[in-house]
Each structure stands twice: as C-alpha cells, then as structure tokens.
C-alpha cells in the first residue's frame with residue numbers, strides 16, 4: 001500500500017496516511033507523485049512518500065488517480081523535506097510543496113501546455129511524391145507537406161503546432177484534413193514551452209580577463225575543491241570586485257565535470273543583469289525561476305530542469321529547491337540579504353537550505369557578499385567556512401570616501417533642517433553640474449524612537465539592548481517591543497541632560513517635499529514601496545533615471561539594489577540613525593551593510609562619487625567601520641554585542657508570532673506565552689514576552705510575539721512541545737500562531 005501525505009495544511013493531519021494501490025495503478029505508482037485520494041468524505045490531493053507492507057488500519061481506501069505521472073521529487077528530495085520539517089518546525093506537506101513545481105498544486109494547477117499540432121505519418125519518399133503531385137492542384141496542401149518535411153529533415157521529431165503551420169503556409173484546417181484522409185499526416189498534441197522574455201540587458205558572452213586578485217581567488221576555490229575540501233566558501237568581495245565572473249567560471253567548471261549548478265540571487269526582478277550574464281555565457285542551458293514569471297513560464301522552466309534540459313538554474317529564494325540533476329555547485333549571491341528568508345511557513349532561510357542541499361549532494365557551496373552576514377563571518381572565522389577575499393574593484397578605482405556629517409554639530413550651529421549644510425551644498429553642486437543624486441532613507445513609515453538632538457543618545461531598554469519605541473497615544477510613553485517593558489518619556493536626555501530629546505523619523509514623502517522646496521527646478525522622483533508597488537514601475541523609474549529625466553531620487557533601501565547609474569555622483573544617507581535604531585538586534589549589521597553598499601554605488605562612471613552620511617551618532621561602531629571600509633573592525637564589535645545580548649549567531653532564537661484581528665490577540669498571546677513557559681521548565685532557555693511586535697499592526701492584523709532564546713536545540717524543543725498546548729487556541733477568533741526558527745528580524 002502507498003504512504004501518502006495529504007495536501008491539507010492542518011496540524012491535525014500532519015502525518016502519513018495509508019492507501020491501497022488498485023491493480024490498475026500498481027505498475028505506475030511511484031514516490032514523489034501527486035495523487036488523488038479519498039479523505040474524510042471528500043477527495044483531496046496528496047504526495048506519495050513511500051510504500052508499506054503492513055498497516056494497522058483495518059479498512060483501507062484506495063488511491064483514486066495519479067495526478068502527475070512524473071514524480072515531483074525523489075528520495076533525496078524527500079529526505080531534504082524531512083530535514084526542513086525538523087529544522088523549521090513546519091508541516092510535512094508545507095515542506096513537500098517546496099519541492100513541487102511552482103503553480104502545479106492548488107485548485108488552479110498549472111500543467112504542461114498542450115496545443116493542437118500535426119505530424120507527418122508517411123515516409124519521406126511518399127510525402128515528397130505527394131507534395132510534387134499536389135503542387136499545382138492544391139498548393140496549400142503541398143506547402144504543408146513541404147514545411148513538415150523541412151522540420152523532419154532538421155531532425156525535429158516533434159509535431160508542429162497547428163497555429164504555426166497555418167501562419168507559415170496559410171493553409172486552412174480543411175487542407176490538413178484532406179492530407180489526413182490520405183494518411184499523410186495525423187493530428188497530435190504538441191507541448192509548448194513558455195519561455196520568459198529575455199531581459200533587455202546586453203552582457204558580454206565571452207569570459208572576461210581576470211584580474212590577478214580574481215585569478216588567485218578562483219584558484220583558491222578550485223584547488224581546494226579538487227583536493228576534496230568541500231567546506232563552504234565565503235567569497236567576500238567589495239562592490240564591483242567581479243564576483244559574478246568568478247561564479248561564471250565555477251559554473252563552467254562544474255558543467256565540464258558533467259554536473260549541475262544552482263545560482264541564487266536575492267531578487268531577479270531587481271537584478272536582470274545577473275540572469276542576462278549567465279544566459280549569454282551558457283546559451284540554452286540556463287533556466288530561470290523567480291516570482292516575476294507567469295505561472296506557466298515557471299512551470300515550464302521547472303520542467304526543463306527536472307528533465308535535465310537545463311543544467312544551470314538562476315533563481316530567487318524558492319529556486320533553492322529546483323530539481324537540478326547531479327548538483328555540483330550551489331552559489332548564494334548577496335548571502336546577507338534578508339529576502340532569502342521566507343516569511344510564511346515553511347519559514348526557511350535559503351542560505352541554510354543551500355548549505356544543507358550542497359552537503360547532501362557533495363556539492364560545493366559558495367556564499368558571496370560584500371558585507372557577509374555575521375552568521376557566515378563567524379563560521380569563516382571558526383574555520384568551518386573557507387574565507388576568500390576580493391579587496392579591489394576590477395576597474396582599479398578606489399571606493400569613494402564616506403563622509404560622515406555630525407548632525408549634533410548642525411543643531412549647535414542653529415541648523416534645524418534635516419539636511420546638513422554639507423549635504424545641501426553637495427546637492428547644489430551636483431545639480432549645477434548636471435549630475436544625478438540619490439538620497440536614502442530608512443524604510444517608510446517605521447516606528448519612532450527618542451533621540452537627543454544634542455548628544456545623539458537613544459533611549460534603550462536596559463534588559464533587551466534595543467531601542468524603546470515612542471508612542472504618542474493614549475499618553476506619551478516608551479515601550480520595549482521585546483519584553484513589553486514600559487517607560488515614561490524622559491523630560492531631559494538621560495545622558496547629557498539636554499532638553500532636545502525628541503521622537504525621530506522622517507518619511508520619503510517629506511524629504512521629497514523638502515528637496516523640492518530647496519531646489520524648485522530640480523526634477524525629484526520618489527522611489528519607495530508606495531511608488532513602485534505596481535509591476536514594472538520599478539523598471540520604468542530606472543529607465544527614467546538612465547535617460548536623465550530625473551535629477552534627484554529619494555528612496556528607501558530597496559533602491560540600493562541593482563542601482564548602477566554612471567551619472568549618479570552623489571549619494572546621501574539622510575538619517576543613518578533611523579536604520580541604526582530600528583528595534584531589532586540586527587540594526588547595526590543592517591546599517592553597516594547599507595552604508596557599505598551605497599558607498600560602492602556612487603561614482604561608477606568616470607566621475608568620482610561622493611557619499612555623505614548624516615547621523616547623530618558619528619561614533620557608533622557601525623558608522624565608524626563603514627566610513628573606513630573596516631569590516632574586520634565592525635564584525636569584532638558586532639560579535640561582542642550579540643554575544644553579550646544573547647543574540648544569534650551565539651544563541652538560538654525562536655520567535656512565536658501571534659496575529660489576528662484587532663483586540664483578541666493579546667489574550668491569545670498570553671496563553672501562548674504561558675504554554676511556552678510551562679514547557680520551558682527545566683530547559684535552559686529564556687522566554688521573553690508576550691509583547692506587541694515592533695510592527696504591531698501589519699495588513700490589518702495585530703501582531704504579538706514571544707521570544708525563546710537558548711543554546712542548540714533548546715528553543716526549538718520548547719516551541720515544539722508548547723505547540724501541542726496552544727493548538728486548541730488556533731483559529732479561534734481568527735488568531736493564528738506561527739513559529740519562526742532563526743528569524744532574520746524581530747520586527
């Protein structure tokens with residue numbers, strides 16, 4: 001009998017069910033197939049995960065049908081899914097769905113696209129004779145035969161789509177019917193592959209000449225690999241140091257060895273160049289998988305990979321599960337990017353899955369970044385990853401200096417604007433020379449914190465070492481969104497005693513308005529989630545900037561991605577503080593990464609760029625380090641902070657997120673926290689909360705969280721045990737509870 005996981009994502013049925021395999025299906029059923037089964041009085045789909053000889057179920061029901069003849073996964077895939085379940089505490093079926101082709105499940109499943117077609121049935125001589133004979137009497141029928149003969153001569157054994165025959169010969173369907181009656185052709189459905197449009201980026205197809213440094217880095221990676229050292233490689237290279245060329249060389253080498261390669265990038269829609277470079281270098285061998293494709297296109301791309309037609313996959317997060325055959329290389333570009341973390345169940349991190357997949361496949365895993373995550377950096381320091389560095393840009397130019405403006409001094413000098421005098425002057429000069437400027441802000445509409453304008457001090461929770469969030473209502477107060485501690489708003493700065501302690505935060509819209517007021521003739525464009533939510537608007541804005549129709553771009557971090565405009569000579573970070581004091585333990589890491597990345601973006605053309613960072617805390621280690629491009633210094637300090645605060649990667653973290661309609665969540669969160677504390681008795685973990693999440697309201701739902709910290713497996717074990725206790729709460733009043741293992745942020 002077959003073991004089946006039903007595609008019903010409910011904890012209560014998260015186990016294997018047994019079904020009889022009827023005679024008619026016995027020869028065809030295989031592990032990995034999607035099947036139809038009777039389940040609790042209805043019919044549902046599910047996945048075959050194995051076969052059993054015995055069962056204690058008395059009256060077995062039969063499998064009804066096979067929905068996908070070709071299996072979606074093999075036993076290796078099954079093992080990976082099992083690992084995913086244990087690692088991220090997700091349901092079995094949620095893990096299996098990751099392995100299925102995109103869009104192939106659910107009510108509107110995408111299938112291979114079949115269109116009507118025709119194939120030649122007569123042998124070549126007969127067909128040719130018939131064609132000669134028809135030439136005068138029925139020229140369109142003759143043309144059809146000529147076309148089919150031509151296709152066959154080219155070695156193409158597939159039928160030709162009817163639409164194509166009609167387009168190329170003008171023959172109506174009556175012509176084909178006439179030919180069919182004579183036994184010359186017959187109708188047959190033909191599979192169409194929906195090809196995603198090639199991005200309009202022109203990239204060199206030939207390998208570039210490597211710099212000495214690239215040469216050395218490549219040699220370091222390949223020689224170790226040849227000697228059987230399969231430790232993951234952390235390729236740390238400054239922006240513009242030519243990491244992609246190294247990836248291309250590694251892929252070529254992998255292909256030459258007859259194996260497949262998987263290349264992950266944070267978001268293809270924002271980095272079309274990467275895909276373009278791979279497909280130019282390896283024409284016809286690259287499949288692309290990302291959310292910007294239509295469902296049909298994604299399905300076909302997935303099939304190309306599964307059938308072994310495309311040995312290289314370039315894709316975003318979910319492509320980490322692509323069925324690449326004989327995987328020999330996994331590359332995770334920009335490995336520090338948070339978009340690799342899936343924010344719905346299974347809440348996996350694609351970097352972690354990539355490492356695990358590579359380990360299981362005996363493949364090499366290469367993590368690339370200019371600013372690696374602290375996680376990877378610590379692994380490299382400990383020798384578990386091999387660190388390979390690229391310290392110079394391929395164009396030989398120096399990185400632009402990062403100028404830091406102390407906003408406290410502006411305040412003392414009587415300048416209360418959000419623009420320092422230096423940034424204002426730089427903008428004026430930039431515009432006068434007909435160049436473009438980019439002004440960065442932190443994410444839009446984020447919570448505010450209390451910042452002293454005189455000394456730069458930010459009021460933080462002493463227990464959690466994160467900023468208090470400022471609340472204006474019902475009465476002014478500060479709240480810690482980790483432990484739910486409340487604090488009155490101090491009248492004066494606790495550090496310097498000054499009176500200028502104020503809530504801090506400015507949106508892109510306000511900055512746009514202010515720039516426009518300062519420079520009425522400048523063409524200012526805002527670029528944030530509001531203005532780029534529509535599909536394609538991001539690209540349109542990029543095009544406008546490239547054409548020179550925009551003078552000043554005001555944007556959130558997202559514009560840092562894929563930003564590569566030669567005419568941008570000024571990059572201004574309006575308020576580094578708003579990134580630095582986000583109530584999240586990764587705030588300093590994000591700040592360092594952001595500042596380093598924007599530094600690498602300025603002045604890519606002939607003109608040297610200028611980078612100006614405004615801050616009230618010019619002496620914060622993340623800013624000092626970014627200014628000096630001193631990553632060693634940054635990681636040392638950041639590691640110390642994380643270790644002292646009990647944060648990852650030195651502590652395992654599980655966050656339990658309780659969300660639901662306004663008003664009912666706090667009670668549910670209390671019950672969840674109680675369950676967690678009960679299960680934590682005798683286990684070496686600490687439990688914080690329940691507390692409202694820093695983003696307390698998101699898409700109409702209220703959010704609270706409980707945080708479990710500890711070593712090794714502790715937090716996950718506690719969460720798993722507590723889950724059984726809080727299950728009765730689920731669904732009541734629309735409340736849902738999610739377990740997030742190793743969250744990338746606690747917002």
Ligand SMILES: [Zn+2]
Pocket residue numbers: 461462463464465480481482483484485
């Ligand atoms: Zn706290």
Ligand SMILES: [Zn+2]
Pocket residue numbers: 452453454455456457493494495496497498
């Ligand atoms: Zn102060």
Ligand SMILES: [Zn+2]
Pocket residue numbers: 469471479481692693694696
């Ligand atoms: Zn709040």
